[in-house]
Amino acid sequence: MELAGVGAAPGIAVGPVWRYASSAAGRGRPSLDIRVAAELAAAELMALAGRVRASGRADDAAILEAQSLMALDPLLLDAIEARAKSIPSPGGRPMATGDRADALASIVEAVAGSTADTLAALPDETLAARAADVRDVGARIARIVTGRVVALPDQPAIAVADDLPPSVAAEIPDGQLLGVALERGSATSHAAILARGLGIPAVVGVRGLLAASASNIEATTVALDGDAGRVIFAPSSDELAALESERRDREAAGAKARSLRGQPGRTADGHAIELLANIGRVEDADRALEAGAEGVGLFRTEFLFVGRSGAPTEDEQATAYRKVFAAFGERPVVVRLLDVGGDKPLPYLRLAAESNPFLGIRGVRLAGEHRPILLTQLRAIARAGAGLASVPRVMAPMVATLEDVDRFRSMVDEAFADLDRSGIERAAHFELGIMIEVPSAAMMAAELARRVDFFSIGSNDLTQYVLAMDRTHPELAAAADALHPAVLRAIRMTIDGARAGGIEVAVCGELAGDRIGSLVLAGLGIAELSMDAGRLDAVRFELQQRSFAELEQLAAAALAAGSAQEVRALVRPAR
Amino acid sequence: MATSLELQVENPSGLHARPAAAFVRTACTFQSDIRVANLTTGSEPVTAKSIIGVLGLGVQRGHRIRLLVDGSDEGSAAEALRALVEAGLGEAELEPGSARPA
Numbered sequence: 136m137e138l139a140g141v142g143a144a145p146g147i148a149v150g151p152v153w154r155y156a157s158s159a160a161g162r163g164r165p166s167l168d169i170r171v172a173a174e175l176a177a178a179e180l181m182a183l184a185g186r187v188r189a190s191g192r193a194d195d196a197a198i199l200e201a202q203s204l205m206a207l208d209p210l211l212l213d214a215i216e217a218r219a220k221s222i223p224s225p226g227g228r229p230m231a232t233g234d235r236a237d238a239l240a241s242i243v244e245a246v247a248g249s250t251a252d253t254l255a256a257l258p259d260e261t262l263a264a265r266a267a268d269v270r271d272v273g274a275r276i277a278r279i280v281t282g283r284v285v286a287l288p289d290q291p292a293i294a295v296a297d298d299l300p301p302s303v304a305a306e307i308p309d310g311q312l313l314g315v316a317l318e319r320g321s322a323t324s325h326a327a328i329l330a331r332g333l334g335i336p337a338v339v340g341v342r343g344l345l346a347a348s349a350s351n352i353e354a355t356t357v358a359l360d361g362d363a364g365r366v367i368f369a370p371s372s373d374e375l376a377a378l379e380s381e382r383r384d385r386e387a388a389g390a391k392a393r394s395l396r397g398q399p400g401r402t403a404d405g406h407a408i409e410l411l412a413n414i415g416r417v418e419d420a421d422r423a424l425e426a427g428a429e430g431v432g433l434f435r436t437e438f439l440f441v442g443r444s445g446a447p448t449e450d451e452q453a454t455a456y457r458k459v460f461a462a463f464g465e466r467p468v469v470v471r472l473l474d475v476g477g478d479k480p481l482p483y484l485r486l487a488a489e490s491n492p493f494l495g496i497r498g499v500r501l502a503g504e505h506r507p508i509l510l511t512q513l514r515a516i517a518r519a520g521a522g523l524a525s526v527p528r529v530m531a532p533m534v535a536t537l538e539d540v541d542r543f544r545s546m547v548d549e550a551f552a553d554l555d556r557s558g559i560e561r562a563a564h565f566e567l568g569i570m571i572e573v574p575s576a577a578m579m580a581a582e583l584a585r586r587v588d589f590f591s592i593g594s595n596d597l598t599q600y601v602l603a604m605d606r607t608h609p610e611l612a613a614a615a616d617a618l619h620p621a622v623l624r625a626i627r628m629t630i631d632g633a634r635a636g637g638i639e640v641a642v643c644g645e646l647a648g649d650r651i652g653s654l655v656l657a658g659l660g661i662a663e664l665s666m667d668a669g670r671l672d673a674v675r676f677e678l679q680q681r682s683f684a685e686l687e688q689l690a691a692a693a694l695a696a697g698s699a700q701e702v703r704a705l706v707r708p709a710r
Numbered sequence: 711m712a713t714s715l716e717l718q719v720e721n722p723s724g725l726h727a728r729p730a731a732a733f734v735r736t737a738c739t740f741q742s743d744i745r746v747a748n749l750t751t752g753s754e755p756v757t758a759k760s761i762i763g764v765l766g767l768g769v770q771r772g773h774r775i776r777l778l779v780d781g782s783d784e785g786s787a788a789e790a791l792r793a794l795v796e797a798g799l800g801e802a803e804l805e806p807g808s809a810r811p812a
Contacts, residue, residue, distance in 0.1 A: 201731040204761040211762060250762055257768050265727065265765050441722075444796045480772075482720040482796055 136351060140316070140341030142364035143327035147382040148314035148336050149358040149375060152368075153292035154348060155285070155299060157274040165236035165282040169215055169243070172279040176272065177206040183305040190309070192332055198268065198301050198325065205272045211250060218242045233281075240277035247273020264325070271300035287311070293357050295348050299326040314359040316366045318344040336361025392676035396427040400664070400675050406683035408657045410675055411467075411665035413643055417455050420462040423668040427675070430466040432591065432665020433643035434459060436473055436512065445483050446508055452515035465524045469568065469591065469641075469665075470516055472509055472543075474498050474532040484508070493599070498533025498570075502542045513550035520562025530568035530591055535575045540586045543567065571640075572596035577625040580632020590633050591665070594644025594652075598622050616699035617646040623655065623694055623702070630660050641665055650677055651706045657683075658690030712780035713788045716749065718772070721798040725769035729799035734761045736794050742781025744791070749774040758791070 166172045184199035205211065222238045247269055255266035278284065287307055288294075293314040294304075304312070304326060315330050320339035330337035336359045347368060348354075354369035358378055362385075367374055400410035411432030412423030423431065439447045439455055460468055476497020480486050484505060489495035502509055513529070520527035531543045547565060554561045571577055572593035584590065594617045599606055601622050604615035616622075626642070633640045641663035646652035648666030653674045656664060664674065678686075693702045721729055737744045737758035746764065747755035750773035756763030758777065769775055775795075779788045794800075 197728040197731070201727050201761060204731055204734055208760050208762045209757060210760045254762065254766055257766065262726075262765060262768070269762060441798060441801070443798060444793070480720055482718070482798070 136347060136354075136368045138341050138343055138347055138366045138368075140338040140344070140364045140366060142336075142361045143320070143339045144315070144330035144335065144337035144361045146314070146334070146336035146361045147359065147378050147385070148293055148361075149356065149370065149378065150313040151288075151290060151292045151355055152348070152357045153288040153294050155294055155296040155303065157271070157300075157303075165232055166279050167232065167236060167239065169212065169219060169239065169276075169280070172243075172276050173206050173212055175279050176276045177203040179275070180206060180272075180302060183302060187305050192329075195301050195305065195325070195329060195332075199305060201265075202268050202272050202302055205269055206276060211246060211269075211273075214246045214250070215243055218246060236281045240280045243277045243280060244273050247276075267298065267300065271302055274300075275302060293359060295344065295357060297345055299329075301325045301329065304329050314361070315339075316341055316344060316357065316359055318342070330361070338364050338366050341366050388676075389672075392672040395675050395679065396672065398427075398675070399429060400678055402657065402678055402681055402683045402686060404682045404684075406657075407662065408678055409641075409663040410671055411469075411641070411643075411663060412668045412671065413665050414459070414668075417458050419668070420459050424462065426668040426671045428466075428668060428671060430463060431459065431468040432641050432647075432663060434468055434470045436471060437475060440473055440475065440481055443483075446481075446511070449511050449515045449518070452512060453518040456516050456519035460519055460523055460525075460527065463525075467525055467528055469528040469530055469589075469643075471570070472499065472529065472531050473501070473512055475501070476533075493605075499531040499539050499543055500533060502539075502546060506546065510546055510550050510553070513547055514554055514561075517550055517554055517561040517565070518559060520565070521560040523562060526564065526566050527562050528566040528568060528589065530570055530589070532570045532593070533573065533596075534569040534571075534583070535573040537579065537582055537586065540569060540583060543569070544586075570596075570643075571629045572600065572644075574601055574625060577629045577632075580629045581635045582632075584633045584636025584638050587638065589639050589641065590629060591641040591643050592626055592629060592661075594622065594626075594642055594646035597625060597644070598646075601625050614699075617644065617649070618652060618655065618693070618702040619699040620694060620696045620702065623659070623690075626656070626659060626661075627694060634660075639663065648674060650674070651703055653677060654681065654686055654706060655690050655693045655702065658686030658688070658693075660690075712778055713784045714776065714778050715788055715792060716774055716776050717792060717795045718774050719769050719795060719799075720771060721801040722771055723801065724771050724773065725764055725767060725775075725799070727765075729801055730761055730764045732794060732800040733791070734759060734764055736790055737787070740779075740781070740783050740787035740790070742779050742784045742787045744780075744787060745778045747776050747778075749776050 180199050180203035184196045187199060188196035219239055219242055251266035251269040254262045285303060288311050291311050291313050295316050297318045298320055299315055312335060314335050315326050315337040317326055317339045318341055320326055327337050327339055338359050338361055351368040356369060358367040358370040400408040409429050411430045412428035413433040414420060414423055414431055415435040416438050439452055475481055476492055476495060516527055516529055566588040568589035568591055569587050570593045571590050598615055598617040602615055604611040606615045630640050640661055642656050642661050643665040647664040648670030653664055654677060657678060689705055692705050696702045719725060723729060744758035745755040746758045747753055748767040748769050753767050777791055
């Protein structure tokens with residue numbers, strides 16, 4: 136019997152069914168003191184958090200830590216105790232321990248449930264996940280009160296459940312979970328994120344899953360395809376054979392992609408496309424190198440500036456930049472100047488409130504009133520670049536006009552002069568670049584290209600500004616597609632301008648790591664693609680499957696298309 | 711004599727999940743009665759020692775909150791919470807959704 140859901144984590148798994156329900160249970164010793172039960176629940180959750188953190192899943196650990204606070208929450212416990220006073224003592228005699236435990240447990244679940252409902256009803260969508268966390272905590276305390284325990288899988292198995300709370304998933308020993316099928320949940324739910332982290336398939340939002348599971352109760356085997364979003368109870372031998380051959384095909388494709396690591400990016404006929412990584416922390420450098428990055432096309436520096444009460448010192452910044460430069464040796468590293476603004480403020484920057492931060496003071500526009508913070512950063516980069524094998528490449532975000540470039544240059548000159556006055560060693564020079572992410576910059580590309588050494592197209596913001604659509608808007612996000620021909624034409628303009636000025640153009644937005652996007656960009660003549668390190672294998676592989684002439688034809692057809700859907704339809708599915 | 715202070719919450723995800731936990735954990739280390747209200751939404755004050763209460767304030771980035779601290783260690787409690795909020799509530803990095811990737 137086959138059901139359809141949303142593929143939330145890729146892969147194929149076949150294995151025994153492990154049915155999970157929050158009330159599931161064998162009996163142990165009940166614990167009638169609600170405070171003691173809550174303390175126990177909190178302690179269990181903290182222990183799980185520690186284990187999860189040790190295995191490198193800091194986000195999951197944070198949820199469990201927040202849940203341990205929920206277990207001891209005074210609002211929750213006070214409400215439970217108030218209701219527990221009303222548990223009747225029939226005929227003046229004390230109730231049997233088991234009955235009393237059951238009564239207390241149902242109060243715990245009822246209070247946690249209504250508390251969760253209150254949270255979920257607030258006009259803040261992110262609270263829905265927290266509401267589920269509160270319900271989960273209530274279920275755990277109730278289990279302790281009644282002495283029940285969740286029966287964990289006793290062999291590697293596939294979880295079939297309404298939802299799988301992180302606190303239960305964390306209790307399953309490593310290697311015992313082969314896959315996850317959920318009636319509820321979405322691709323962004325915790326269980327989906329967990330599955331991707333563990334590298335196991337997940338299919339979520341499977342309507343009718345629990346009913347099917349109940350009516351196939353004798354089914355001991357279930358198969359999941361996390362790419363296609365399929366769940367098959369009691370698969371036939373034909374179905375199993377088909378899944379197995381599919382799994383082998385995908386594995387071979389993945390292994391082939393990995394085997395290309397260490398090779399530079401190129402098309403089937405040897406046209407070079409440099410494949411670079413985007414990094415946002417010093418530690419990302421290792422991951423990028425391991426994935427075969429030919430350099431860093433975008434080093435975001437915001438990590439140094441956020442989550443603190445004052446700006447980082449010049450020394451602190453220089454140390455961080457030096458580490459990344461050293462890790463990449465002769466390979467290029469493009470450092471982007473601090474990119475903040477009214478939409479992502481820093482408390483110590485004291486930016487004025489703006490009615491439309493996306494069109495306000497952000498990126499290089501800080502060079503007006505907030506020039507000192509950018510000067511400090513430029514001095515730090517220049518110091519880190521002293522005696523380096525490669526020339527530091529520095530780029531400014533949010534450039535809209537030629538004057539923005541002039542201000543950027545004058546800041547670099549001033550930073551160099553400051554260091555020289557103090558006799559501090561520095562890089563002899565920078566290669567200066569700008570982000571092309573504002574339509575005016577694409578239109579003025581030829582003029583801008585005469586003033587800088589390179590361009591890097593920020594396709595995410597360029598898409599938002601070209602289409603006037605917020606990529607995080609719930610109703611517009613799907614239409615704010617960087618493959619829209621309008622965006623591709625802005626990229627075409629940028630490339631033409633760059634050619635006229637004799638400079639290179641890179642793309643460092645998500646489009647560069649998109650399967651179709653990378654092919655179209657290469658065909659348009661982009662010679663450097665910078666992406667999340669996790670995308671490098673796939674893009675390197677895709678490029679090698681096609682000749683440059685094929686990619687040029689694809690790009691020409693994409694430019695002539697009428698919508699992003701038409702562009703996507705131009706590329707056959709993989710294999 | 712209670713101590714009262716107003717703060718602006720500037721970290722990317724406001725008082726959600728992890729930052730809320732950091733806030734409540736700090737509040738719980740003090741004896742004083744600590745109450746917190748969301749001035750931007752005009753919410754009723756709740757105890758700062760309840761994570762469920764604090765989450766329910768729905769504090770988002772840019773919202774202003776008011777703390778009312780009353781007790782033997784109110785000075786150090788107010789100072790600790792102010793420092794925590796101003797330092798971004800332990801959010802060391804931009805949240806994925808809020809960072810302009812490129």
